[in-house]
């Protein structure tokens with residue numbers, strides 16, 4: 001099992017398209033740069049591939065791990081084992097329904113691998129947990145020998161970026177995720193501690209990040225796809241995320257998971273060895289981040305000025321089809337849907353978790369940054 005060590009190497013390899021042979025060559029090269037496949041998978045082991053299956057968006061929207069990326073990872077793994085399971089647990093939509101639309105079902109059928117939805121039939125201990133020592137979990141985690149984590153490189157309205165560490169939040173089955181969102185509210189650092197505890201409960205053995213086409217702007221579901229041409233691989237999720245932030249030119253202080261991890265490491269700078277592309281270069285200039293959150297606003301100002309200083313969800317009636325997904329996922333219960341009037345939003349109760357924006361299948365929820373937030377971090 002991978003250890004938490006910021007000196008773990010991270011491989012960064014260029015890949016300009018989802019053409020299967022090109023993706024597979026990039027993945028092979030990235031794993032070779034980390035010392036070879038034998039470190040991450042032995043012959044005959046049972047392997048779980050944790051995809052990023054947020055919803056049923058088509059692959060070209062860059063919301064989910066691209067099916068060609070998944071196919072190439074499966075083919076790489078098949079050089080050691082055929083006991084492969086593709087698994088995830090979206091927050092709201094059915095996993096199998098999403099897989100039919102985002103291309104995973106077709107890949108799984110053609111490559112003869114199993115699709116499994118993670119359900120809450122077990123628990124997972126986290127002795128190192130800062131906030132939590134136990135999580136609800138799927139028994140599949142005990143039945144596999146290895147887990148490979150396949151995040152999509154994306155922005156995230158609350159957490160700035162969603163990469164390797166955030167993708168493992170999907171191990172929490174279905175709507176149980178909402179309880180953790182509700183506890184954290186707008187406190188990004190608190191949510192980061194929760195994500196770090198979940199990640200440490202079962203760190204993946206290998207992280208393979210799909211950055212061939214990533215998402216910038218209003219992520220994680222309604223942002224803009226951007227061709228980045230990157231495959232990033234690392235045994236350690238924190239090193240992997242820190243390397244990507246560096247390549248995007250995003251400071252650690254802007255990424256709550258990394259800033260929190262750094263503070264848990266007693267402020268030691270996050271160092272990692274980048275292999276492949278040069279670590280000195282920002283490979284993706286002018287990468288567009290989402291509207292920023294609470295930043296350094298003190299509590300009193302936060303309570304008084306929430307309406308005027310914090311980014312908030314904005315409901316775009318012309319795009320809304322009335323599916324009510326946002327109403328059902330909102331942990332603060334501050335949304336209703338009225339026929340003929342659309343979404344009714346009780347803004348004072350909103351905790352700015354942006355679950356609604358994350359889950360809306362129609363991209364009908366934007367995140368707007370109020371003018372006064374220009375004066376906050």
Ligand code: SF4
Pocket residue numbers: 315319320321322323324325326327337343359360361362363364365
């Ligand atoms: S805003 Fe989005 S999630 Fe909410 S009802 Fe409209 S389409 Fe559905």
Ligand code: SF4
Pocket residue numbers: 313329330331332333334335349350351352353354355356357
């Ligand atoms: S309205 Fe959206 S951002 Fe506000 S609490 Fe509900 S889900 Fe979170």
